[in-house]
Each structure stands twice: as structure tokens, then as C-alpha cells.
Amino acid sequence: MAAGDDSYLNLGAMFEAAWSEKGSAHERVTALYESHRDGIYRFLVAQGLEPAAAQEVTQDVFIDLFVAIQKETPLRSERGWLYAVAARAAVDFWRREKRPIWVELDSSPTPDESLSSREPTPEANALENERLRQIADGLRRLPKEHRLCVHLRMQGLRYREIAKILGVSTSTAAEWIASSVERLRGGSND
Amino acid sequence: MTDHLTREQLLRFLDGELSRSSTARVADHLQSCWACRSSLDQLEGDIANILKAQIQVFAPSIPDPPNPWPRLEPRLAAAQSRPPYWKRAASSMRFVLRPSFAFATTALVAILIFSLVVLPVQPVSAKEVLRHVEVAEAQRSIVTPQQVIRQRVQIRKLLKHSSVELSANVDSWKSGHITYWDSGKDSVGAELQHLYKSFGISSSLPLSNSVLQSWIHLAGSEPKAYRERDGAIDVQVNSDPQGSVPGLQRVTFHVQPSNWHVDSMNLSFADADFEISELDFSVVNKREVPPAVLAILEPPAHPVEPRLAALVPSAPPVNASIYRPVLPNLDDVEVGVRYDLHRIGADLGESIEVSQHTPDAVIVNAWGISSERKAQLASLLDGKPDVRLEFQPPDINSSVAAQPARSVVIPQPPLPQQQPDRRLEQYFGSRDTEENYTRAVLDTSTTLLSHLYALRALAQRWPSNNDPRLSDSSRAELAAMVQDHAREVASQVDELKAELVPLMSGFGYQLKSDAPSGAFASWQDVGVASLGAGKQIDFTLRSLLTTSTSPTSVDAAMPRLQQQLTELDILAKKLLRASAQK
Structure with missing residues (x-):
């Protein structure tokens, strides 16, 4: 690399760093998705969401987390944040659904x-x-x-x-x- | 500290939810009190059991996801926002500085400039647009003395944090300086009208030039106009944060330059958007106007009906418009209030009375409740149109107080102080066991009664399922409350059965398989009958298990319990079915 290219080398390093941040956010959220999606899904069903809807909302929760990480939102605990967002979704669901909420289990x-x-x-x-x-x-x-x-x-x-x-x-x-x-x-x- | 700690104090202590000073006090008390330390241990054990039940039983019993989990990466890629400006600039510079990419970079920059300058919406003169709108409005509003203007709009309210959307169609008429809105039974129309009224925007059709001018004035900043790609023009006014309308962020009007009519308007508030779209605008002959509406648009020289008299000023100013509010539908308002109270469990026997104060308010009066509960009620109800919250103990001298209270205070179960029948002590084995049993069963009975009283209150207010006084949304809220209570009643009756059947079996009585319960058509009837049955069984239980004023023996109580519990069980099932009926 020519010495005269140093200026853009520094800028390039910043650029690379920015994209590695992006990569790390992807990886973090993907890893959390793998480990916590089932828990979030069951949490949502336990609050009365239909299984299919709960599965959709679960993915939305992780997308929200990704956006929050990108916006550098301070998170005390990623896991707690995931459950808080899922809970808000459940509360919104209750408000939309003007009927009694039942928790459907497989069986007794x-x-x-x-x-x-x-x-x-x-x-x-x-x-x-x-x-x-x-x-x-x-x-x-x-x-x-x-x-x-x-x-x-x-x-x-x-x-x-x-x-x-x-x-x-x-x-x-x-x-x-x-x-x-x-x-x-x-x-x-x- | 002489008093023992409550379970809630202990739980807060365990959860680290007490203040520093309270934590120190509780820790100090625990060091000296064996009973509380034992309770703390027991509480820790209870929490461990709940966790264990959650992990080993509850969570595994939830059905597996219906579909295989999709990969998240495509959605993450779609959600990928652009990197910050400096990062993009840095990346651009990297390529710009490469000689080999100079030409391509220049071309890209040229395309970027072209796209920034040519493709987006074009700014136009807001002043010019508003002048055109004013002229067009004046032209289409020309009427003869035999004609009135009718405008039909759709109002949509979108709650920003919950994706909830409410909508309503509103008809409005204008004759001279008088405007009348018919918001029907939909609360959104009434809410918008209330909003207009609150900020002094009166005497106008919902979507008109004068409304537009008023909102521009209220927003407090210069309007800007942009031509959209389809040729339509958006006039946008960002609200001054220090402006006169709290929470207002932006006002946008959509104007069709073909006729310079405003065909929609968006009022963007911090928590919700109102979208008002014109569905129809016409000049109609007065013969086509409903007589009741015409009576308001053209009031008689002297008011003939007291209800209208309050709305019609006797001497309207010549050049001022008269705002004629549509009276709120108090039944809808009351259902909304009761639904809000129901959501926080404030309809279960607290001293909270809801009453209609005709013609224009629903009053919620609460007394004898904690300051925290008051604050909760205030945050729930403050700012709601047509609702007034009061904290006044009922005046014992007033005629209202002399009437039976509509809110029923559920008595707390008394502790057993003596043993009416020694066979019970023999059955339970110890006095403590019997006391615990009595507490539990009376607690269940009290909870059951609180739901049945709440149901009766609703049944008394709205005795028919198809009450014409209620809008569809209020009926849905009423049905939801009824179903919640019916479900809870069924659950409490199950609990009561689980508690009473073993006791009855111990004395040779079984639950009957059936019992006469009468035929009921509606939840109102079944609810009232269930309350009767619930009260009977509560009376029997108190007579048997506590130092009641009318004690009873096991021999007398058991057949009654058998009969009453069987009947209550059947009624609870009926209630559940009746509450699900549309």
C-alpha cells in the first residue's frame, strides 16, 4: 500500500469497524434468537396469544432488539429487554382482544x-x-x-x-x- | 418492632424491592423474630416450588410452535438501518480517493445529486396553496336559503404504541353559522369534536378551510407545502413544542390541485394520529335534512325543549359562529369507564361509584381507598372526555346516600372464634387446621360474590344484550367484562367445590348430579340467580364455620350445602355459556 494512501486507510479502518459492529449486532441477535426464541414463544403463549401469532411476535421481538442495538439503546440485560418487549406485545394483544384471555395448554x-x-x-x-x-x-x-x-x-x-x-x-x-x-x-x- | 411482617413485606425484602431504611428495619426484625424468619423460609420455599412448577409442568405443557422456526437473517437484513452519516462518509471517501474509481465515483455522485434534486417532492408556495383552498371552499359552500351543506367524513384514530385503530363515519351539516355533527354512537367522532371544542375550533365542518386555518394557528409555525409525485399537494405544519396544543407534533393537509379541495387531514399527536378524510360533500335541500337536525340548525325563536335550550344561545352574535356540541352518549362513556375500572380490578367491591350526571358527564366517585389507588384512578381517568373523578365520601344526609349503595363492599371473612359443632373439630383434627380451612373457603366465597355483585351491577345498568343506547364498541366492552366475570365465577365455583366436596363427603354427603335451576335466557338472568345462590351458600358456610349470629349444626348445614353447591355449579356453567352468547 502506498504511503500516500494513509489518509483513506484510516477512513477505511473506520468503515471496516462500522461494518464489523453491524456484523457483531447480527451475530449477537442471531445467537440470542437461537437460545431464547423458544422461551419467548412459550412466554407469549402463556399470556394468551395463539401459537401462530406468538411465533410471529417472537420474531418481531428479536428484530426490535436488533434495531435497539443498532441505535445504541442502553440495555441493562438483553434477556430482560426481550421479555419486557414481549410482555408489551402481550398487553397490546389483550387490549386489542376484547374477550377473555385463555391460556391453552396441550393437556392437563x-x-x-x-x-x-x-x-x-x-x-x-x-x-x-x-x-x-x-x-x-x-x-x-x-x-x-x-x-x-x-x-x-x-x-x-x-x-x-x-x-x-x-x-x-x-x-x-x-x-x-x-x-x-x-x-x-x-x-x-x- | 412488635408487629409481624406481612407476606408482601417479606417478598419485597427477598426481591430487594424495599428502601434501604426499610430493608435495615426488616433485617433487624428478622434477627429477633423466629416466626417471621420461619415465614421467610416458607416464602422462599413457595417461590422455589412455583419456579419448579413453571419449569417442570407449566412451560412443557405449552404446545410447541406450529411451524419450524424460520431463519432470522433475512429479516435482520431488511431491518438493517443505514450506518450513521460519518460512517457512510468515511466509506465513500475510501472509494473516492482511489484514482481507479474516480470516474465511477463522480458518476455516482452525479446520480446522487440528480436523485436528490429532481426525484423528491417539490416545494411549492404554502401561501399560494392556502389562498386557492380558501377560494375553492368559498365557491363550493354557496347555498340558497333553502339549502344546507352536508359533509360526511371518516375519522380514524391510530394509537401509536399499540397498533390499535378506531374509526367512525361522521355526518355534519352546516347552515349559516350553525354546524351540527352527528357522531352517532362511535366515540372517535365525539372525541375529535371534543378536541376541536377544547381548542376553540368550533362552528366548522370537520374538514374545512376554517379548520385548516385554526390548526395552522394552533401549531404556531409556518406551513410548508410540497407537491407529491402524483401531483397532489401536502401542506405541513410542525407544531411548536411550546405551542398551545400539548402533545401536538404535526398537522398535515392533503390538497387536490385539480379543484383545490382539502380531501384529508392528519393531526399527529405524541400518542395517536387522527386522520380525517372527506367521503362526501354536498349541498342539499332542507327537505332532505332529518327534522331533528334541522331543528338544531334552525332553532325556534324560543326554545321548546329544555335539553336543546342549553345548547342554543338566545342571541347569537351576528358574525360569530355558534358551536353546538352533540351531547355525549353517557351510556357509552359509562361502559368505557367501567371497562377501565374492570381492567384494574376496581369493580370488585371497592367503594367506587359510577353514575351518570346528565346531560354531559359520568362521575366516578371513590372514597375510603388508599392514596396509591387514588393516584391510579386519576392516571386512568384524568383527561377522559366527559368523565369526572371525585373523592367524596357520600353525604349521609343526601337522598342519594339514603338509597342502597350501588357499589357493594364485600365483607371480609371473620375469623372463627368458637366452635359451633364439635364434630367439625374432630373432622379437622385441630383448631388451626379448621381455622385455615375456614379462611380459605370463605375467601373463595368472598371472591365469588365480588364477581357476582359486579355482574349484577352490569345487569342492572344494561338489562338487555342489544341495548340500543350502546354503540358496537361499548357492547363489545360490556361483553368482555361479562365474560371475564363469568369465567372467574366458574373458576371460583370449581375452587369452592374442591374445598367443600371433601368436607361434605366426610359427613356422608355427595354433590348431586343435577338439581333444578330454572330456565334462563340471558347472562343478566343467570347472573342474578347465581348471586342468589352464592349468597345462600356464603350464609350457610358462615353459619357453620364461624361465630355467626345464626349458627347451624353439621346435620342442618350439610344437606343445604349439597343442594346449594349443586345448584351454584349448574348456574356457573350456564352463566359461562350465556356470557358467550352474542
Whole structure:
């Protein structure tokens, strides 16, 4: 390379850096998509979206993340951000859908047999399974806003972030989370 | 600290959601209180169980995606925005500086300049366009004394953050200085009219030269006009951020230069866009105008109807236009308010009363609620057209207060203080177990009743499914509320069954397979009947399990519970079906 080309060499380096940033945003979002798409999809179905719609919205959520990264939006946690955007989509869906929101599950929820149990006896194992089934059933029966609060808290969102998504005060979100935990506890003790 | 910590305090503590000082106080209390430390451990265990249930049961039971996951790269490529300017400039320079690419670069720059100068929309004189519009409007508005102007517009409201779109067609008539809008039962038309009224844009058809001039004035900046590629002209006014209309960002008019008519207008606010498009403009004979409309356009010398009298000034100024608001449909407004309250669970027994204040407002009065709840209500309802929020305890001397309250405060379940029947203690094994059971079952009953009372309130306000007072959107909101309550009633009855059936079995009683429940046609009827059944069962439970004023024995209570629970179960199912009927 000629010495006289140094000026454009520097500019070229900046250009390359810009495009490598683009490449890295692509890679980051693609990697997140591979690892989190299933979780986001299930989260959306759990908030009442139809499976096909949930699959569409899941992709939109990752595109939104890509745009946010490009705009250099500060993200405390990419995962939390993904769930927050998905939750907003769910809330928008509720507002559009003026009908009761049902969470459709494959069947009556039963514990995943592939997960090993720590219970010492088959009887204790059966009891434990029944308890988990009752809690899962309770989750399905929670008011949709309460269920969303619980699911977002599971993803590490703070109360104020959850409140913002639902358009309620932080204390209301806290109250909903606490009452949900209480209600689910009651279900497991039946 | 002598009082024990609540579950919510403990949860906030675990989640790191307490202030620093509260965290220190709670930590200090936990060090000294075995009971609270035990509750904290239990809460941690509950959370672990919920997580476990989510991971092992709930999430796996959600159906798999219906389609294979597509690759994201094509959509990422489409979403790829252009790099920042300096980056593009840097990349351009790289090639410009290469001698071998100099010619190609020059050609590219020439094409770029050509595309920037020739292809985009052409600026035209906004002043000239507005002058043409004014003349054209004056020409098409010439009427004889036997004629009036009629304009039909479509109004679309697009919420920016939720992709929700609402639309309505509005008919309007103008005769002399008097204009009348018929927004029908669609709230969007009324909302736009309210907006016009709020900013003093009155006496105009929804889309007219005077409206255009008013909005330009309100936006507070110079209009700019551009000719689009199809020949039409857009007049655009960016709003001054310090201007007189909060949230207004931009006003755009679309003008057809073939006749200089404004055929659409867009009012862009921070949260929503209003698009007003002209569907029809005609000069019609007064004989073709509905008599009720004509009565407003040409009022009698003295008002004959009190409702109109409030709208018609007795001596209109000669050169001033008279704004005649269409009275809001208070039933629609009330349904909207109740729906908003329902969404935050404020229709379940709190002291919140919703009433119509004819002719033009719905009043929401709340008392005895926390300041946070007040703030929540204020943020929910403030700024809503035709809605007034008050926090006034009812005046005990007023005639209104003397009437039965429309909001029903659900009594909290009392704690059992004595044992009416020793066989219950033997059945439960311990007093604590019985107390816990009583709390749980009365809690379920209370929740059930709160939904049934909410349903009854709706049934009393709108006793027919096809109430002509309601617009389609209000009917949809009403149906959604009814279905939510019906679903919750069914869920609570299931819970009640799960709690009561084992107790009944313990004393030799089973749930009957059927029971007479009468024939009901509508959710209103079934809802009221369900409330009756719910109240009966609540009474029986309190008589049996608490220190009720009318205690009862196991022998007397069990057959009643059997009968009442069976009937309630059937009614809940009926209610679910009835609520789904259109």
C-alpha cells in the first residue's frame, strides 16, 4: 500500500469497524434468537396469544432488539429487554382482544417425566408431582395481569419495570406479585 | 418492632424491592423474630416450588410452535438501518480517493445529486396553496336559503404504541353559522369534536378551510407545502413544542390541485394520529335534512325543549359562529369507564361509584381507598372526555346516600372464634387446621360474590344484550367484562367445590348430579340467580364455620350445602355459556 494512501486507510479502518459492529449486532441477535426464541414463544403463549401469532411476535421481538442495538439503546440485560418487549406485545394483544384471555395448554399439565425427582419413594414422588401440577394449574388460572407479573419476575424484571409494562403503580405490581404467590401457595396446600 | 411482617413485606425484602431504611428495619426484625424468619423460609420455599412448577409442568405443557422456526437473517437484513452519516462518509471517501474509481465515483455522485434534486417532492408556495383552498371552499359552500351543506367524513384514530385503530363515519351539516355533527354512537367522532371544542375550533365542518386555518394557528409555525409525485399537494405544519396544543407534533393537509379541495387531514399527536378524510360533500335541500337536525340548525325563536335550550344561545352574535356540541352518549362513556375500572380490578367491591350526571358527564366517585389507588384512578381517568373523578365520601344526609349503595363492599371473612359443632373439630383434627380451612373457603366465597355483585351491577345498568343506547364498541366492552366475570365465577365455583366436596363427603354427603335451576335466557338472568345462590351458600358456610349470629349444626348445614353447591355449579356453567352468547 502506498504511503500516500494513509489518509483513506484510516477512513477505511473506520468503515471496516462500522461494518464489523453491524456484523457483531447480527451475530449477537442471531445467537440470542437461537437460545431464547423458544422461551419467548412459550412466554407469549402463556399470556394468551395463539401459537401462530406468538411465533410471529417472537420474531418481531428479536428484530426490535436488533434495531435497539443498532441505535445504541442502553440495555441493562438483553434477556430482560426481550421479555419486557414481549410482555408489551402481550398487553397490546389483550387490549386489542376484547374477550377473555385463555391460556391453552396441550393437556392437563403434568410434571415432565424426563426430569429426575429427588423424592425418596414413589408415593412421595406422586405427592410432589400432584403439588407441582396444582401450582401449574394455579398459574394458568391466575388473572392474566397477575400471571404476567409472576412470569416477568421470574425473568428478573424489577417491580417498577413490570409496573411500567402494565401501566400500573409499582405498589400495585408488588401487591399482584405477592397475592399471586399467596394464591399459588394456597393451591399447593389444598 | 412488635408487629409481624406481612407476606408482601417479606417478598419485597427477598426481591430487594424495599428502601434501604426499610430493608435495615426488616433485617433487624428478622434477627429477633423466629416466626417471621420461619415465614421467610416458607416464602422462599413457595417461590422455589412455583419456579419448579413453571419449569417442570407449566412451560412443557405449552404446545410447541406450529411451524419450524424460520431463519432470522433475512429479516435482520431488511431491518438493517443505514450506518450513521460519518460512517457512510468515511466509506465513500475510501472509494473516492482511489484514482481507479474516480470516474465511477463522480458518476455516482452525479446520480446522487440528480436523485436528490429532481426525484423528491417539490416545494411549492404554502401561501399560494392556502389562498386557492380558501377560494375553492368559498365557491363550493354557496347555498340558497333553502339549502344546507352536508359533509360526511371518516375519522380514524391510530394509537401509536399499540397498533390499535378506531374509526367512525361522521355526518355534519352546516347552515349559516350553525354546524351540527352527528357522531352517532362511535366515540372517535365525539372525541375529535371534543378536541376541536377544547381548542376553540368550533362552528366548522370537520374538514374545512376554517379548520385548516385554526390548526395552522394552533401549531404556531409556518406551513410548508410540497407537491407529491402524483401531483397532489401536502401542506405541513410542525407544531411548536411550546405551542398551545400539548402533545401536538404535526398537522398535515392533503390538497387536490385539480379543484383545490382539502380531501384529508392528519393531526399527529405524541400518542395517536387522527386522520380525517372527506367521503362526501354536498349541498342539499332542507327537505332532505332529518327534522331533528334541522331543528338544531334552525332553532325556534324560543326554545321548546329544555335539553336543546342549553345548547342554543338566545342571541347569537351576528358574525360569530355558534358551536353546538352533540351531547355525549353517557351510556357509552359509562361502559368505557367501567371497562377501565374492570381492567384494574376496581369493580370488585371497592367503594367506587359510577353514575351518570346528565346531560354531559359520568362521575366516578371513590372514597375510603388508599392514596396509591387514588393516584391510579386519576392516571386512568384524568383527561377522559366527559368523565369526572371525585373523592367524596357520600353525604349521609343526601337522598342519594339514603338509597342502597350501588357499589357493594364485600365483607371480609371473620375469623372463627368458637366452635359451633364439635364434630367439625374432630373432622379437622385441630383448631388451626379448621381455622385455615375456614379462611380459605370463605375467601373463595368472598371472591365469588365480588364477581357476582359486579355482574349484577352490569345487569342492572344494561338489562338487555342489544341495548340500543350502546354503540358496537361499548357492547363489545360490556361483553368482555361479562365474560371475564363469568369465567372467574366458574373458576371460583370449581375452587369452592374442591374445598367443600371433601368436607361434605366426610359427613356422608355427595354433590348431586343435577338439581333444578330454572330456565334462563340471558347472562343478566343467570347472573342474578347465581348471586342468589352464592349468597345462600356464603350464609350457610358462615353459619357453620364461624361465630355467626345464626349458627347451624353439621346435620342442618350439610344437606343445604349439597343442594346449594349443586345448584351454584349448574348456574356457573350456564352463566359461562350465556356470557358467550352474542
